[in-house]
Amino acid sequence: MEAEQADRFLVEQIKSGDQGAWRQLIDRYHGRLVAFAKARTASLSDAEDLVQEAFVGFIQSLDHYDLSRSLETYLFTILRYKLFDQLRQRKMTLISEPNDAEDWWDRIIPGTTETPSGVAATMEAEIAQENLLAEMLRQLIHEYRDRDAFQDLQVIELVFYAGKRNIDVGELLGIDQKAVAGIKFRAIQKLQKYLSEKDEAALACLDESNADVTVCRVWRERRLTCLKRSTLGSYLMDVLDEPWLSYTQLHLDVVGCPLCLANLADLESEEDDRLPADTERMFQSSVGFLKSGS
Ligand SMILES: [Zn+2]
Structure with missing residues (x-):
């Protein structure tokens, strides 16, 4: 897996305090994380705040991150914890009342x-x-x-x-x-x-x-059974062949995987050429938590 190797390399650099690598990680992942949070918070700025906190949480737990696990999944997990924390603190429930049909994921507290x-x-x-x-x-x-x-x-x-x-x-x-x-x-x-x-x-x-x-x-x-980003890209461009098209539709439309849907939303917004989220703010607010560079 090339993408995973690239992630591992990036994390190694971040561990040694490399600020450029940290910026790269934010650039690579903020879009899908914001898309996930946005579907569960009241506003885009709430979503961005949470993602910012998740990035800080990631740096703070770097020593515990198991390099053999998927970086994307780990980031989503931290974000989900931040989301749960915030809801608990504000004694709020999720925007949409979880129901069996669609919001199955939101009822699961991370293991x-x-x-x-x-x-x-x-x-x-x-x-x-x-x-x-x-x-x-x-x-x-x-x-x-x-x-x-x-x-x-x-x-x-x-x-x-x-x-x-x-x-x-x-x-x-x-x-x-x-x-x-x-x-x-x-x-x-x-x-x-x-x-x-x-x-x-x-x-x-x-x-x-x-x-x-x-x-x-x-x-x-x-x-x-989650989908690769390249598969989601092909799906968006309508060039996915069977049987992958069916697997993709199953995972997105029937199962409704929120993590892959967040990736899809992120890819779609890239296509739309929407204004990028405030990644500079995310970088500035978290970079201080990095080990000082060696
Ligand atoms: Zn998935």
Whole structure:
């Protein structure tokens, strides 16, 4: 992954106090973060304030950032925490009352393993197990794609990524909820089989009592079916071929992934040539938190 390597390199430079690298990170990410926050706050300036705080939060937690994880996801996670904090302080609820259909993401409080201190406290063995589970889930998703099992893929993405109930998934896709339950059951069975082939001990992370919750969490944290920015760009230009077009529409329109929708909004506003957000202010207000350059 070239983009991820570039991110890693950038973070290394920021760690050593490189202000130019910090400016680059802000330039690269502020648009999608502001787009995400804007959909959840009263005004653009509220959204920009939150993103500014998230950038400061990122610098302050740099030592805990695991370079093997996606930088974009990490930034979104910090932003979500800032959003939750602000709502708690102001005793506000989100602008739109969360409902089952659209705002599923807003009802999820970020998991403890997503926080910087949470990551630090998570046992190494647990992390290794999660990595393995993520790998097996990727394998499962590829397998569905390879045999064109689009409906099965739709079902498991809605169940495990969007956290929807069987009955709601059934309604959404026009199939029986028993069929949904069957697809979900077989997916878990397959995962257990893959895991046992790899490492008998790893099966423990997927016993019956916690399988759903664990798969949900790993899928979300790793964003296993999220779209690359280049794919979103092709989608906007209307040059995406099947089956990717269907996967993209599923993820954006049916699942309604807020992180990919924020990326899409950002890309769209780049196309519109809209005035850039106040990145200079974001830079000036956060650069002081960097280690002094060496
Ligand atoms: Zn996504």
